[in-house]
Amino acid sequence: MPRDTFHDASDDALLILYANGDTEAARALTLRLTPKVFGHAYRMLGDRAEAEDVSQEALIRLWKQAKVWRQGEAKVTTWLYRVVANLCTDRLRKTKGVALDAVPEPEDNALSAAEGMQHKARVDALQDALNTLPDRQKQAVILRHIEGMTNPEIAEIMEIGIEAVESLTARGKRGLAKALAGRKDELGYSDD
C-alpha cells in the first residue's frame, strides 16, 4: 500500500494543498484519513460493506468542502468523525427500525468457537455488545477505548462537555459489561 509522504504536514495544510490541485496531497490525505474513517464506521455499524459506503460518502463530502474549508475552525478529523457518526446514525435508524436502546439477543457464536477463532469470536462478541448500546454511548466508547482518543478530543467531536463524555463512556462500559457478563467463559476468559 502506498505510504504517506507528508508526515509532518497537518491535515489542514494538506486539505489546502488538495484544494489547490496538488495530487500528492490528495494521495497523502486519502491514505491518512481513509483508515480512520473506515475503522470508525465499521465499529459503529459492524458491517464492512456499510462501512465502506459511509466512508466513501464522508470523504466525498470532505473533498467537496475542500475549496471552502475554513482553516482553524475545526480539525479535519473532528469534522470527519462528526460526518461519519451522523451517517452511521442515519443508517442504523433506517436498517434497524427499532429503538436505539433496544437490546437484541446476543448472537450465537457457536460457529466461531467451533472454528477455533477465539480472537474473531471475542471481537465479534464485543461488536455485538457495542451494537446493544445507544448510539452516543457506543460512539463515545469506541472513540475512547478502541480508537484511543482523549476525552477533550471526544468532547469536540461529539460537541458535548468533557463530563458528558465521561458519563457516556462510563454508562457504555456498564452496558457492555452487562451484555458480556454471561459470555466470559465461552470467550475463553478466566476469572482466575
Place this chain on the structure above:
Amino acid sequence: MTDKDKMDGFLEDLFAEAQTDADAQVSDDFMARMLAEAEAYQPAALEPVATPQRSLSRALFDTLGGWQGASGLVAATMASVWVGFAGAESLSIDGLQAVLSGDFEFYLLDVGTEFSFELEEG
C-alpha cells in the same frame, strides 16, 4: 480482585483485540477506489499565467510610457531641433570663441553694468 475489576480487565482485553481486528482495516481495493475518487473530485490546479515575450523596442516603448510618453518625447525633440535651427543666425561667434579660449575677463566685462557681480567683494 473485585468482580468489577475482573470485568474491567475483560473489557480492556476485548478493546485491545478490537484495535487489531482485521475487519476494521481498509482493504487495498477500497483504498485504491478512494485514491481514485480523491483525484476525481480534486479541483484543477491553477495554471501559471504565461508572461508574454517582449522585444527590446517594445520594452523601451513601454518604459517611455507607451504612446503618450513617446509622443511627448518626439514633440520635445522636434521642438528643440526647431529652436536650434531657428536661433542659429542670432548666435554670436564671438561669445563661443571667448569661452573656448578661456578669455573670461572679456566675457565678464562684456556684461552690462546693471547685471555685473561685485566680484571684488566676493
